[in-house]
Amino acid sequence: xxxxxxxxxxxxxxxxxxxxxxxxxxxxxxxxxxxxxxxxxxxxxxxxxxxxxxxxxxxxxxxxxxxxxxxxxxxxxxxxxxxxxxxxxxxxxxxxxxxxxxxxxxxxxxxxxxxxxxxxxxxxxxxxxxxxxxxxxxxxxxxxxxxxxxxxxxxxxxxxxxxxxxxxxxxxxxxxxxxxxxxxxxxxxxxxxxxxxxxxxxxxxxxxxxxxxxxxxxxxxxx
Amino acid sequence: xxxxxxxxxxxxxxxxxxxxxxxxxxxxxxxxxxxxxxxxxxxxxxxxxxxxxxxxxxxxxxxxxxxxxxxxxxxxxxxxxxxxxxxxxxxxxxxxxxxxxxxxxxxxxxxxxxxxxxxxxxxxxxxxxxxxxxxxxxxxxxxxxxxxxxxxxxxxxxxxxxxxxxxxxxxxxxxxxxxxxxxxxxxxxxxxxxxxxxxxxxxxxxxxxxxxxxxxxxxxxxx
DNA sequence: AAACATAAGTAGACGACGTCTACATTAGTT
DNA sequence: AACTAATGTAGACGTCGTCTACTTATGTTT
Numbered sequence: 066x067x068x069x070x071x072x073x074x075x076x077x078x079x080x081x082x083x084x085x086x087x088x089x090x091x092x093x094x095x096x097x098x099x100x101x102x103x104x105x106x107x108x109x110x111x112x113x114x115x116x117x118x119x120x121x122x123x124x125x126x127x128x129x130x131x132x133x134x135x136x137x138x139x140x141x142x143x144x145x146x147x148x149x150x151x152x153x154x155x156x157x158x159x160x161x162x163x164x165x166x167x168x169x170x171x172x173x174x175x176x177x178x179x180x181x182x183x184x185x186x187x188x189x190x191x192x193x194x195x196x197x198x199x200x201x202x203x204x205x206x207x208x209x210x211x212x213x214x215x216x217x218x219x220x221x222x223x224x225x226x227x228x229x230x231x232x233x234x235x236x237x238x239x240x241x242x243x244x245x246x247x248x249x250x251x252x253x254x255x256x257x258x259x260x261x262x263x264x265x266x267x268x269x270x271x272x273x274x275x276x277x278x279x280x281x282x283x284x285x286x287x288x
Numbered sequence: 289x290x291x292x293x294x295x296x297x298x299x300x301x302x303x304x305x306x307x308x309x310x311x312x313x314x315x316x317x318x319x320x321x322x323x324x325x326x327x328x329x330x331x332x333x334x335x336x337x338x339x340x341x342x343x344x345x346x347x348x349x350x351x352x353x354x355x356x357x358x359x360x361x362x363x364x365x366x367x368x369x370x371x372x373x374x375x376x377x378x379x380x381x382x383x384x385x386x387x388x389x390x391x392x393x394x395x396x397x398x399x400x401x402x403x404x405x406x407x408x409x410x411x412x413x414x415x416x417x418x419x420x421x422x423x424x425x426x427x428x429x430x431x432x433x434x435x436x437x438x439x440x441x442x443x444x445x446x447x448x449x450x451x452x453x454x455x456x457x458x459x460x461x462x463x464x465x466x467x468x469x470x471x472x473x474x475x476x477x478x479x480x481x482x483x484x485x486x487x488x489x490x491x492x493x494x495x496x497x498x499x500x501x502x503x504x505x506x507x508x509x510x511x
Numbered sequence: 512a513a514a515c516a517t518a519a520g521t522a523g524a525c526g527a528c529g530t531c532t533a534c535a536t537t538a539g540t541t
Numbered sequence: 542a543a544c545t546a547a548t549g550t551a552g553a554c555g556t557c558g559t560c561t562a563c564t565t566a567t568g569t570t571t
Contacts, residue, residue: 343528343530344529364528
């Protein structure tokens with residue numbers, strides 16, 4: 066069960082290899098079933114939405130029997146948990162890498178980069194990002210998922226705190242600053258992703274994605 | 289079909305009357321079935337989550353046959369659409385009333401109040417708020433839902449534009465300001481609602497809800 | 512190398528669900 | 542009073558999640 070988490074970390078969901086790195090060991094034992102299931106699940110969510118996701122459908126797509134996925138995921142909720150766990154890990158890596166890429170030790174520069182890294186990842190992994198925020202994911206969160214979430218959250222919190230020591234919004238309580246700082250990339254990404262919500266802003270077409278992200282994040286963490 | 293929308297507007301989801309204002313006309317014809325279905329649906333989402341919502345379950349709870357709901361909602365997606373339509377209407381009313389309650393014509397004061405009204409509503413109608421943002425709701429949005437969403441969006445856009453004419457962030461393109469302004473209450477509410485995400489901020493317990501909202505919104509729309 | 516526990520797959524069954532069709536009952540109009 | 546539309550019922554169908562019992566491969570122990 067715990068090693069599932071490491072599996073997830075290793076899989077790159079966004080790379081769409083043709084569903085099987087499977088070094089077909091033989092016809093009976095599939096080889097990479099659990100990671101193939103995760104990969105296919107994200108594809109389905111992307112293409113047909115979360116309510117079109119079924120364990121049986123995945124099994125059929127992968128050419129295994131309908132009950133095979135049960136050997137790797139206790140139930141559907143735990144599949145969602147595993148997907149979300151991998152997503153939070155990716156999101157944390159993306160934000161931290163963005164901070165490191167600045168090669169700066171200015172907390173504001175780093176925090177700004179993290180905000181942009183967050184949005185960039187969210188906009189390029191839309192289905193996965195939506196899954197992270199899905200109510201039923203949080204509801205049935207297992208320990209792995211909770212841990213991954215907390216790790217992400219801690220890495221952001223540290224950066225916010227550092228920037229506050231640098232003087233950014235230093236007169237506002239930390240939890241408030243933290244909430245505010247997290248809310249902008251999260252809310253903005255959600256708004257941009259939602260077809261309903263961005264439908265009334267065809268204005269956005271005038272911006273390059275990177276430019277749009279840049280301008281929004283600058284309003285939260287000026288540099 | 290169109291009149292469904294008016295039904296929704298009339299129902300107050302948050303009032304938990306014991307499921308039936310039904311003036312039981314007789315045993316066969318239920319009387320208020322469609323609005324009772326909506327009401328019960330929101331209760332279920334609140335208590336057991338969206339994936340526990342079933343048309344058959346609602347029918348059983350209301351004491352009608354399993355196929356009765358199909359007379360009022362073409363399918364499950366259209367039930368979700370109707371729920372969301374009512375939600376957006378409530379949300380728009382809540383924000384506009386908050387603005388009017390200031391009895392001010394200062395655009396910044398009004399916009400600030402709208403942000404607080406938004407968050408207040410979201411935190412007090414959590415299940416409904418989550419449903420508004422549910423990916424499968426947007427995916428199968430019908431015309432009523434789209435219209436309700438656009439009406440909400442327009443009312444916020446107007447307020448943002450007015451505040452920009454007043455000098456707030458006047459050097460930033462309107463779509464960016466709009467995105468930023470919307471992102472904060474939406475993201476903040478989402479973060480506060482998510483049990484996973486707010487778990488690492490037990491810090492929030494030190495704040496009254498209203499005080500918390502006040503401080504966060506002041507960071508987006510200072511007055 | 513043989514024996515054996517365990518991991519990983521299969522087939523079949525069960526109840527719940529969404530949705531369709533055919534039919535029954537009531538409400539409203541003419 | 543008769544007709545039509547709205548609203549509810551019963552039954553059926555295919556899909557789904559999940560459980561159980563069984564089968565096959567893997568890998569460790571002896």
